[in-house]
Amino acid sequence: MKKGLRWILLIASIGSILIGVYREEVLTVLVKAINICLECVGIG
Amino acid sequence: MAKFKRKIVQVLTAIITNGYLPGFIKGDIYRGNLKRFCVPGLNCYSCPGALGSCPIGSLQAVIGSAKYQISFYVLGTIAFIGTLLGRFVCGWLCPFGLIQELLHKIPSKKVRISSKNPAKYSKYLILLVFVIILPMFVVNVLGMGDPFFCKYICPAGTLEAGIPLVIMNPSLRQAIGFIFSWKVFLLILTIIASVFIARPFCRFICPLGAIYGLFNPISLYKLEVSSEKCIKCNKCTKTCPISIETYKTPNSPECVRCGKCIGACPTQAICSSFGFKEKEERPKEIEIN
Ligand code: SF4
Ligand code: SF4
Ligand code: SF4
Numbered sequence: 001m002k003k004g005l006r007w008i009l010l011i012a013s014i015g016s017i018l019i020g021v022y023r024e025e026v027l028t029v030l031v032k033a034i035n036i037c038l039e040c041v042g043i044g
Numbered sequence: 045m046a047k048f049k050r051k052i053v054q055v056l057t058a059i060i061t062n063g064y065l066p067g068f069i070k071g072d073i074y075r076g077n078l079k080r081f082c083v084p085g086l087n088c089y090s091c092p093g094a095l096g097s098c099p100i101g102s103l104q105a106v107i108g109s110a111k112y113q114i115s116f117y118v119l120g121t122i123a124f125i126g127t128l129l130g131r132f133v134c135g136w137l138c139p140f141g142l143i144q145e146l147l148h149k150i151p152s153k154k155v156r157i158s159s160k161n162p163a164k165y166s167k168y169l170i171l172l173v174f175v176i177i178l179p180m181f182v183v184n185v186l187g188m189g190d191p192f193f194c195k196y197i198c199p200a201g202t203l204e205a206g207i208p209l210v211i212m213n214p215s216l217r218q219a220i221g222f223i224f225s226w227k228v229f230l231l232i233l234t235i236i237a238s239v240f241i242a243r244p245f246c247r248f249i250c251p252l253g254a255i256y257g258l259f260n261p262i263s264l265y266k267l268e269v270s271s272e273k274c275i276k277c278n279k280c281t282k283t284c285p286i287s288i289e290t291y292k293t294p295n296s297p298e299c300v301r302c303g304k305c306i307g308a309c310p311t312q313a314i315c316s317s318f319g320f321k322e323k324e325e326r327p328k329e330i331e332i333n
Binding site: 002003005006007009010012013014015016017018019020021023025026028029030032033034035036037038039040041042043044 | 072073074075076077079080082088089090094096097098101102105106109111112115116117118119120121123124126127128190191194195198201202205206209210216219220221223224226227228259262263264320321322
């Protein structure tokens with residue numbers, strides 16, 4: 001039972017990552033992360 | 045020995061994921077391609093040394109962008125790591141967890157809070173409100189939402205990014221105002237609380253710990269208790285920094301997988317394992333008189 005759920009979750013999470021890559025979400029992450037985040041610092 | 049091994053892994057992970065030395069020298073951040081990837085723990089991407097992205101910061105960045113409502117990429121990454129490791133990340137791979145543990149080593153009277161205390165649910169509320177709902181719905185004219193958790197709560201951001209950058213970068217120093225003071229206040233509160241309470245931020249605030257916790261009961265990394273060996277002496281509960289009744293709930297969402305209960309058990313009834321298989325318990329022998 002748990003074994004099946006683990007496989008489903010692993011496959012679904014990999015699928016979800018691939019959908020995100022296809023939708024170019026990675027670019028949004030990259031742009032946010034390579035610029036100093038003013039909200040993290042406490043200025044924004 | 046196991047305790048020592050865990051500390052080495054924690055320190056090495058903190059050093060490797062924050063290994064961009066020029067950032068600390070120049071008062072700037074790493075701007076390379078590795079930042080496409082999320083690190084497993086709560087590690088601010090605006091820390092001068094950070095080589096990867098913070099999963100919670102990234103999640104808010106995508107949700108708050110004008111283009112997307114939800115992030116398949118970040119949620120998929122967190123779910124993948126969670127399915128493999130659950131909160132093993134918290135006990136072994138998160139720099140902010142390590143910082144709280146080190147603070148708790150400062151000699152003082154310690155306050156134990158039961159793992160059943162309902163305050164533990166506050167981190168789920170913070171996840172829902174500050175990480176998802178507010179960045180999704182409170183948007184500007186361009187349709188962009190702020191990363192509310194980063195902006196108003198996260199003490200990891202203040203410690204790892206805010207303070208070092210403000211010290212080293214004069215233009216940032218000139219821009220600080222009320223929000224910075226508020227975040228420094230929250231950081232000081234977290235530091236003081238960590239001296240007296242084990243991992244207060246992880247237990248009551250952290251949205252990443254909240255998500256990983258949901259995976260604890262099904263993750264490939266798990267704790268198992270042998271009902272044959274367990275004598276219900278409760279030593280595990282007394283040793284556990286989170287006061288979890290390990291012999292009853294070895295895979296509690298609150299467990300950060302520190303392994304202290306494993307070493308404390310007098311009958312070696314608790315063990316950890318990694319894999320798809322559940323340990324098979326031999327049925328108890330029936331005594332026939
Ligand atoms: S402020 Fe906190 S949540 Fe935001 S990116 Fe930094 S560490 Fe992550
Ligand atoms: S609960 Fe959050 S801050 Fe604590 S160790 Fe886990 S990811 Fe890090
Ligand atoms: S149950 Fe065991 S592994 Fe989990 S937090 Fe408590 S002592 Fe650490």
